[in-house]
Each structure stands twice: as C-alpha cells, then as structure tokens.
Amino acid sequence: MGVLALAFLCMIASSAFGGVSIGMIIPLVDNVISGKKIVISHSITLPGPIQHLIDSANAMAPMALLNRITLIVVVLWLLKNFFEFCQTYLMNDVAQRVIRDVKNIIYKKLLTLSMSFYYKNPTGKLMSRITYDSLVIRDAISSGLTDIIYQPVQLLIYLGMLMAIKVFFTIPWSLIVVSMGLFVLVIYPVVKIGKKLKSLSRRSQETMGDITTTLQETISGVRVVKAFSMEDYEAEKFAAQNNAFYRLSMKSTKRMTVISPITEFAGIACVAIILWIAGKQIISGSLSAGAFVTFLASLLSLMRPIKRLSNIYTINQNAMAAADRIFETLDTKPTVAEKEGAIDLPKIRDAIRFDGVYFRYDLKDKEILKDISFEVKVGQIAAFVGPSGVGKTSLVNLVPRFYDVSKGKVTIDGLDIRDCTTKSLMGQIGIVTQETILFNDTVAANISYGSREMDLEAVMRAAKIANAHEFIMSMPKGYDTIIGERGFRLSGGEKQRLAIARAVFKDPPILILDEATSQLDTESEVLVQEAIDRMMKDRTVLVIAHRLSTIKNATMIYVLDEGRIVEEGAHDMLLARGGLYKKLYDMQFRDNTLR
Numbered sequence: 001m002g003v004l005a006l007a008f009l010c011m012i013a014s015s016a017f018g019g020v021s022i023g024m025i026i027p028l029v030d031n032v033i034s035g036k037k038i039v040i041s042h043s044i045t046l047p048g049p050i051q052h053l054i055d056s057a058n059a060m061a062p063m064a065l066l067n068r069i070t071l072i073v074v075v076l077w078l079l080k081n082f083f084e085f086c087q088t089y090l091m092n093d094v095a096q097r098v099i100r101d102v103k104n105i106i107y108k109k110l111l112t113l114s115m116s117f118y119y120k121n122p123t124g125k126l127m128s129r130i131t132y133d134s135l136v137i138r139d140a141i142s143s144g145l146t147d148i149i150y151q152p153v154q155l156l157i158y159l160g161m162l163m164a165i166k167v168f169f170t171i172p173w174s175l176i177v178v179s180m181g182l183f184v185l186v187i188y189p190v191v192k193i194g195k196k197l198k199s200l201s202r203r204s205q206e207t208m209g210d211i212t213t214t215l216q217e218t219i220s221g222v223r224v225v226k227a228f229s230m231e232d233y234e235a236e237k238f239a240a241q242n243n244a245f246y247r248l249s250m251k252s253t254k255r256m257t258v259i260s261p262i263t264e265f266a267g268i269a270c271v272a273i274i275l276w277i278a279g280k281q282i283i284s285g286s287l288s289a290g291a292f293v294t295f296l297a298s299l300l301s302l303m304r305p306i307k308r309l310s311n312i313y314t315i316n317q318n319a320m321a322a323a324d325r326i327f328e329t330l331d332t333k334p335t336v337a338e339k340e341g342a343i344d345l346p347k348i349r350d351a352i353r354f355d356g357v358y359f360r361y362d363l364k365d366k367e368i369l370k371d372i373s374f375e376v377k378v379g380q381i382a383a384f385v386g387p388s389g390v391g392k393t394s395l396v397n398l399v400p401r402f403y404d405v406s407k408g409k410v411t412i413d414g415l416d417i418r419d420c421t422t423k424s425l426m427g428q429i430g431i432v433t434q435e436t437i438l439f440n441d442t443v444a445a446n447i448s449y450g451s452r453e454m455d456l457e458a459v460m461r462a463a464k465i466a467n468a469h470e471f472i473m474s475m476p477k478g479y480d481t482i483i484g485e486r487g488f489r490l491s492g493g494e495k496q497r498l499a500i501a502r503a504v505f506k507d508p509p510i511l512i513l514d515e516a517t518s519q520l521d522t523e524s525e526v527l528v529q530e531a532i533d534r535m536m537k538d539r540t541v542l543v544i545a546h547r548l549s550t551i552k553n554a555t556m557i558y559v560l561d562e563g564r565i566v567e568e569g570a571h572d573m574l575l576a577r578g579g580l581y582k583k584l585y586d587m588q589f590r591d592n593t594l595r
Contacts (some may be wrong), residue, residue, distance in 0.1 A: 124213025140319030
C-alpha cells in the first residue's frame with residue numbers, strides 16, 4: 001500500500017505541473033504575442049498569489065516575459081516528466097508484486113488440490129492459468145489500475161482549469177456544454193464494446209489453454225509422435241488451435257482499436273464547434289485570445305485521459321475473464337481434505353485394513369471398487385492381481401489418500417486414515433509406480449527428493465540397494481549428473497531403479513508397488529526385481545503385479561474382477577483352485593513360452 005500511495009502522490013504532482021505549464025499559454029499569447037495585458041473580469045476577485053503573478057506579467061517587457069516563460073515551461077515539464085516516470089515505475093512495481101503473489105497463490109493452491117482435480121483438468125490448461133492468465137491481470141494492473149487512478153486526477157485538474165478560465169475570463173457556458181458532450185458520445189460505444197470483449201477474452205484464454213496442453217503433450221511425448229509419424233497431424237492440430245487464437249485475438253483487437261477513433265472523432269467534433277463559437281467572440285473582441293487558447297489547450301488535454309479511461313473498460317473486461325478462471329481454481333475445494341483436529345499417525349505396528357470399501361471417482365461415475373475387505377499385517381506382502389481395469393491401482397491409491405473412499409473405511413492400526421494428518425500418513429508410505437516421474441535435476445537430488453538436507457552417504461546406500469550405484473558412477477558427473485526432463489537421458493530400467501532408490505532413501509514402513517516391472521526388458525527386470533526384493537524386506541507391502549511370477553512369495557494374493565475380490569490366498573493355493581488366478585497365470589505362461 002505504501003508503494004501505491006507514493007505512486008498516487010507522483011500522479012498528482014505530474015498532473016499539477018502539466019496543468020500549470022498549460023497556464024503559461026495565457027501570458028504567452030496575450031502579453032508576448034499580442035502585446036496586450038491580461039484582463040480579468042471585473043466581477044471576479046482573484047486569490048492574492050494569482051493576482052500578483054498576473055500583475056507581474058502585465059508589468060514585464062515582452063522579451064523579458066518570454067525569457068521567463070521559456071525557463072518556467074522547461075522546468076515545469078522536467079518536473080512533470082520526472083514524476084510521471086516515478087509513478088509509471090512504481091505502478092509497474094505494484095503490478096509485478098501482485099502478479100508474483102498471484103502466481104505463488106495459484107501454484108500453492110494447485111499443490112493442495114486432490115488427484116480428482118488433475119483427473120479432470122489437463123496439465124496445459126493449468127499451466128495457462130499461471131502463465132497467460134496472470135499476465136493479462138498484470139497488464140490490467142500496470143496500465144488499467146494506473147489509468148483508473150492517474151487519468152481521473154488529470155481530468156479533475158484540467159476540468160478545474162477549464163472552470164477557472166470560464167469564471168476568470170467569462171468563457172460562455174455554450175463552450176462548456178459542448179465540451180461535456182464529449183463524455184456522452186464516448187460512454188455508450190465503450191460499454192457496448194466492452195461487454196463483447198469479456199466474452200472474447202474468456203474464449204481466447206480457453207484457446208490458449210488448449211495450445212499449452214498440445215505443446216505440453218507433444219513435446220513431452222515427442223518419441224510417440226515420431227514413432228507413429230504424426231508430425232504433420234500434430235502440426236496441423238497446433239496450427240488450427242493457433243489460428244483460432246489468432247482470429248479471437250483479432251476480433252478483440254478490432255473492438256479495442258475502434259474505441260480510439262470514436263473518441264478522436266468525438267473530440268474533433270467538439271473542438272470544431274468550439275472553434276466556430278469562440279472564433280466569432282475573439283473576432284468581436286469579447287473574448288481574450290490567450291484565455292481561449294488556454295481553454296482549448298485544456299480541452300485537448302482532456303482528450304488523453306478520456307481516451308485512456310475509455311480503454312480501461314476494455315482492459316478490465318479482459319482481466320475479469322482471466323480473473324474468473326483464476327478464481328475458479330482458487331475457489332476449488334479439495335475432495336480429499338485434512339479434517340480439523342486431525343492427529344499424527346503413529347508408526348504402523350499392527351495392520352492396514354480395508355473395511356467394506358466402495359469407491360468411485362465421481363458421483364456420476366460407476367463404482368470402481370465394491371465391498372472390499374482385507375487385512376495386511378505388519379511385515380506382510382499383499383499382492384493384487386486381475387484383468388486390466390478392475391480397480392487395482394484405484395485400490396492402492398486409497399491408502400495414501402490420493403482419493404477418499406465413497407463408503408467404508410481404510411484404517412492403519414485401527415485409526416481411520418481420514419482422521420490422521422496428511423503429512424504423518426504420507427511420511428510412512430513409499431510409492432514406486434510403472435510411470436516413473438523424475439525431475440530435471442541431479443541424480444542425488446532425485447533420490448533424496450522429499451528431504452531438505454542432502455546426505456550423500458544415505459543417497460549412495462539407497463542407490464546400492466536399488467542396483468543403481470554402478471550405472472550412476474558411470475555417468476559423466478556421477479551423482480551430480482543432471483538427468484534431464486523426466487529423466488530422458490536414462491533407460492527404462494535405470495529410471496525405475498532411481499525411483500526405487502528414492503523410495504529406499506525415504507525408508508518408509510509401508511511400501512506400494514504399482515506394476516513396477518511391467519515395462520522393462522528381461523535384463524532390466526531382473527535387476528529391478530532384485531532391488532525390489534531387497535527394498536521389501538521388513539516392510540509392509542502392497543504390490544500390483546503385472547507378471548504373476550514375481551509375486552509367488554507374497555503372503556496373500558487378492559484377485560480382483562469387476563471391482564470385487566473374487567479370490568484370495570497364497571500362490572500355490574490359488575493355482576490349485578483353478579479359478580481366475582490360474583487362468584491369468586496360464587495365459588502369461590503360454591505367452592512367455594511363445595516368446
């Protein structure tokens with residue numbers, strides 16, 4: 001607020017010096033050019049300082065007065081421009097501070113939202129909220145907010161000068177009435193155009209979200225694009241979206257730029273009428289030429305703030321559309337929220353239990369899981385298998401509360417995880433998935449992700465357990481090597497071993513493995529499986545297995561079909577039953593034999 005107040009003072013100073021400099025026209029025209037004295041209406045009593053200035057100007061020789069006016073005008077304009085620079089700089093500082101904070105708030109909000117929010121909103125559109133939409137608001141603050149404060153100040157000063165000249169020099173009311181007609185001519189088209197601009201701006205911002213989504217998807221998935229020779233298709237798709245944005249932008253530009261000629265025409269029309277009315281009075285000698293020129297200069301000075309104020313409405317409409325989208329995100333409530341009075345979850349000592357759990361992603365969606373009940377004791381390995389799409393990943397995602405159950409409950413040592421703090425719950429869980437997410441940072445930073453302090457010895461121990469130390473040491477800078485976005489410089493097996501090392505470094509008592517070896521070649525799978533076997537030791541493990549041969553030693557295997565547990569038991573027991581598990585196992589055995 002201090003910066004904004006200082007900017008406001010600079011605006012007043014800049015406008016005041018500009019107004020006073022225009023006042024220099026009266027002595028210049030009347031005393032210097034016309035060789036006459038400044039004459040004030042006899043019925044008016046001027047304030048002492050102003051009367052003294054007029055008497056001094058009337059008493060001075062024309063050349064001396066010209067020298068004095070020239071010097072004063074230069075000083076006044078220097079001061080005006082200095083304060084204008086200050087207010088522009090300060091208002092841009094305000095805009096940058098606001099948009100910095102807005103970006104931080106949006107990003108922080110995004111990190112608090114539940115997985116269901118990301119399920120419904122593409123990454124590119126969310127990125128557009130932080131980048132494009134926030135820039136629209138920044139421009140509205142730097143120019144719109146500046147004008148909404150600065151231009152009214154200028155208007156008041158120049159209107160004050162108009163009224164002062166009208167009173168002191170008996171300017172006829174007809175000139176004032178014509179001048180005020182300018183406002184009426186400008187307001188209607190500005191409001192009409194502004195309403196359309198808000199709609200166009202929102203569509204433009206949505207289209208920019210589509211463009212950002214396409215860029216994010218195609219650049220991160222460029223291997224797939226090239227593998228399927230889809231370069232031309234993606235280029236055409238991007239060009240269509242880009243062209244749609246171009247058309248919307250030009251529609252907005254057309255409406256924004258038409259406002260300027262409208263205000264220009266209204267101003268010129270007023271000036272033409274005023275010239276005609278005043279010209280007759282100057283010719284007849286009833287109006288001072290200096291007073292009229294000053295009146296006209298003040299009127300023309302009104303044109304700029306009027307034009308800028310007319311643009312504010314259109315700028316604000318664009319900003320309002322961006323703000324609507326931003327507040328739509330900020331007003332979103334997490335579907336998974338930490339309850340008031342949540343308690344810290346003690347380290348697991350007994351078991352994880354699912355008690356009559358039902359789950360669906362959305363009220364409109366069908367149920368993914370139905371009446372799921374089981375128990376995993378500390379130190380046990382529970383495996384979940386079944387055909388694709390039966391809800392295995394959805395099931396394990398309920399343990400770290402990526403989603404909440406629709407019905408029933410999940411407990412750890414008898415405590416409903418919804419009654420526990422998110423931080424204490426996640427602090428006990430390590431996750432390795434088939435989709436390995438790594439960051440564009442060093443190997444060491446990726447392994448120690450989640451820890452604020454770098455312990456290189458602990459990082460190296462975790463890497464050795466994950467069978468990753470040898471390939472890391474063969475890299476150019478070892479543990480200090482930057483691995484690139486999403487670890488693109490690494491093979492699939494190397495990525496997975498780094499993900500395992502990251503989970504080992506966290507040292508969680510509960511481990512979730514979601515098809516961690518499903519996309520690996522045989523050699524990589526052996527190394528990763530060895531790492532997983534070492535990592536699972538002395539931990540409570542929930543594992544989703546793509547290759548059933550990897551879970552022979554699981555304490556309990558749960559077979560899911562159509563969202564329900566249809567079989568449970570140890571590997572040999574399930575094979576002996578001849579049910580769905582044996583069918584799945586035989587299919588994999590046959591496929592492996594064919595290979």
